[in-house]
Amino acid sequence: MPEESLKIPAAFPVQLLISPVQKREKNAFRVAGVAILRCILGLTVMSIFSTVDQFSKKNPAFTKGGLRALIFNEHTNGLAQSGAILRIGRKVLISESKFFAWVESQNQGGSK
Structure with a gap:
């Protein structure tokens, strides 16, 4: 799975500080973090x-x-x-x- 990068605005108030022990956990947290940030920033919000x-x-x-x-x-x-x-x-x-x-x-x- 290709790694995605997401630029966070400098004034963004939330910081995700995740330091998992194992490499696969780190990757899983990274993917989940990108999805969460996209939702927070409104990048994947679909209108009904x-x-x-x-x-x-x-x-x-x-x-x-x-x-x-x-x-x-x-x-x-x-x-x-x-x-x-x-x-x-x-x-x-x-x-x-x-x-x-x-x-x-x-x-x-x-x-x-």
């Missing part, structure tokens, strides 16, 4: 896409009509800039992670 109908069934707080209204006004409400909406032909897909990040960004503090 759903149609409007699928999204509203998974998340009943968002009705189909409400989602369609948000999508219709995506250029004025900031949803387009978030990258949460993907169009393939006539099909409209919602990236769940980006949509919920956009929802969180809309929070204006609420009541205390």
Whole structure:
């Protein structure tokens, strides 16, 4: 198995200090460490896409009509800039992670 190298940013707060005794353990830790860092840095994160109908069934707080209204006004409400909406032909897909990040960004503090 070829050894992979991964550059870690200088400001990265986590350091992996692993000193196994045996050579095979060291190699296993190295491979696992690279996989963990890739996940932490977002290098292998895949977006989960759903149609409007699928999204509203998974998340009943968002009705189909409400989602369609948000999508219709995506250029004025900031949803387009978030990258949460993907169009393939006539099909409209919602990236769940980006949509919920956009929802969180809309929070204006609420009541205390």
